[in-house]
Amino acid sequence: EAQVTQNPRYLITVTGKKLTVTCSQNMNHEYMSWYRQDPGLGLRQIYYSMNVEVTDKGDVPEGYKVSRKEKRNFPLILESPSPNQTSLYFCASSTYSGAGQETQYFGPGTRLLVL
């Protein structure tokens, strides 16, 4: 089954304690992306990756890091989480061609609470 998986699904942590949210896709997609979704602000892109070892900032990259060492995995790293990073996070993947992206497949989401 084609899917994007994220772990953990729920996470409560404290300010300053480093955490990683994993994302994996089994569709051999070139493009992967992280979003955060907040009430009243909608989905905002954090980082994206066009392919292995190619990453770039989205609209709200501050406080986050990513890496793309393998095509299927795109972890999101919060080196020193703060309460304003409490949010619902989604990973997504898609094919990418000269015509741009096609369908984006989203993961189930990770709900993060930073105390």
Added chain:
Amino acid sequence: SQKIEQNSEALNIQEGKTATLTCNYTNYSPAYLQWYRQDPGRGPVFLLLIRENEKEKRKERLKVTFDTTLKQSLFHITASQPADSATYLCALDHQAGTALIFGKGTTLSVSS
């Protein structure tokens, strides 16, 4: 400034009617626009993609139009059902498709 706006936060209609959702944008020149459905606590699910050279796209009870002059897309659900109740997001491509910019969504409620 660049904006993407969906006409209303909430839309309530009766079963069997046609729901029409609007997505307007300013200061973007998207090559395509997408519509997604999102249920509470779940990830968005792709519904339709329409390119700038297409006026209309259909899929079962769904229809999307794209008017690049008006900078607007309309999303229609005909013969709506309570199961269609969800939040619908429009998204347009940005920076040669390297990013998707999402609207804040319209929450549709279909009552029986």
